Amino acid sequence: MGNTVVVKPSGNTPLSVLTLVKVLNEELPEGILAVVSCGREVGARLTDHPAIGKIMFTGSTAAGPAIIKSSADTAKRLTLELDGNDAGIVLPDADPKAIAEDIFWGAFLNTGQTCAALKRLYVHDDVYDAVCEELTAVARAMPMGNGLDENNVLGPLQNKAQYDVVANLVEAAKASGARVLLGGNPDPEQPGYVYSTTLVADIDNDNPLVAKEQFGPALPIIRYTTIDEAVEKANALDVGLGASVWSSDHNAAREVALRVQSGPVWINGHGAVDPRIPFGGAKQSGYGLDFGVEGLKHLGVPQVINGQGLATKRRALHAIGVQCPPFLRPA
Template structure:
């Protein structure tokens, strides 16, 4: 595996990127989920490749960790410059591999978020904290680098979430070995290549491989911390595999976020924000709105307003500039969504929009689907669908809505929708979730810590608190 920096800093299109990340021979075929066409060939790195990457990252960490926060921040800002210089090429490759359209809150948005998060992470101040300084002495709290951080990313926001992981790890003086999802390796390999045009050699390695590579990374004794975004089941496996080395973990796991609409809202005024809270990235977002609880007094009005927005949103091939919704990224996810919607139909739920995927067409397109008059114990409500199908459940009292929202063993995010912000804050405080938004959903900010409650994981990302989770606390007393 090469560790040398490339001198090329600007890539003009996806083909330009593919030319430098595809293997000279062999490789795994990565297909476009919208068209079924070949996107490119991904290198199949092995466990020995991983070992080489970890060895190189470990050797480079002391010098990287010895730099000041300001020096490392300068490198992150340079990496952001490199991303912006090649933004259109990165977005094109991302759209073709992941399926998300270029426009809307999709591919170009994701690449822009990579640069924004790099810059934001570089800007945070983390000075030693004086715990006390009096006649008894002085104590200071410092944060030291951990060593080599292993990052394992998902396929839904492959570039952005990789940046969420690597940026704070590097800023805190750690080096990083990153394993992308097997569904979207090209995007992350390309991002890593672009970043490495602006970073010192060997502080960032991207290793594309099968599950055995990820398993070795999670258990490796030379990895000080694992950052993982993905399913709760895989997160549990990582917890078990980390036990022998007592490595640190940040886990952002499954969501199934609830939204509660109070009876005082204007349905038309909130409809578009509700829609994007649920259907951003075609519903393939950990913290997207996945079950909506609406008061009986305005239930039909909210369902109708949402259906109007849903019908107006074009879905299709991502590189077509007119589309804002794309396919499911893979066949397995398509089948999950289709089976859950069918379970809702079988249980007597009302399909307001969608629910009728075309057969015999290329691509994993499932139509934007709203499901009304559905029971709260239906699988479409209780299981995370991770796709463009939103169940809308009717409630009578706020207590009932809060009880249903808290009824699952996950708690990544939630939202409350009301014209009375004081009332909304009261309801929000009762919801068991790591983030609760009012009159919006899923709008993460690099300055605000983000993490899950209950089985949605532990540890936080973003902001100064996120930086602290990438450092070893050390108290010096004298």
């Protein structure tokens, strides 16, 4: 789209971003792509700098308003991808065994450290126990541990602060009487911040493990009895980055999907972000779009160049026998 770009990595993950930019700059012309690894004070300077016309931010809902305020004086265009806490709804006609592995990867890809991961799962009474059983069997079979061991498919959390968030939310769920199907007791002997894959059932919708985005390997499974109840619970939070509906009936799933207040809604899958398809959240999950043609349009400024004066328009309309509207008639 003709832009130059300044990338500011998260303070938690500078090395991978610096490496990626180095690879990209082996092909790009000099000066097109720059990277600044820094703290929040430099990030804030980027958001209010008059030479920057567009900010694209991925991060917390708490940081979003600060960026909006900081960019307001220079009227910057914004694309904000903020907190998610994505909901999944399993309909009563779903086949628990058929969907269990896809639900697992929707929730636990990258050990749950993905904005558009499945963070809370609503399951109908008719299939609740079977879904819990099948999902537990899949999760138990997935090796987890040191990310440098290629036998592991899940690795550690990225930092101690996030490890503590997940551990505290799971402990609060256990204290409330929720039922732990798997995990919940991380092995202190594991290197790094490995928190064991955790499934929590029979949990209330207002429990912190459900209401707050855990961003880690702990999935709450909430029981419901009617579709209206499931949709109401899924929509109860002030975020809506993505969602999913799981069913053997595509039409029934689509009807439910249309009622969910979120960005993309996947059917029988979750988090399949495709660069050809626009992606963006609803409510306090942000605004603006990434990806696809619509996402590209958000990286440009439309301009219409009109070469016709009013007299030319009047003559053209008269030539085809069309009466001029009042605003084109001579005074």
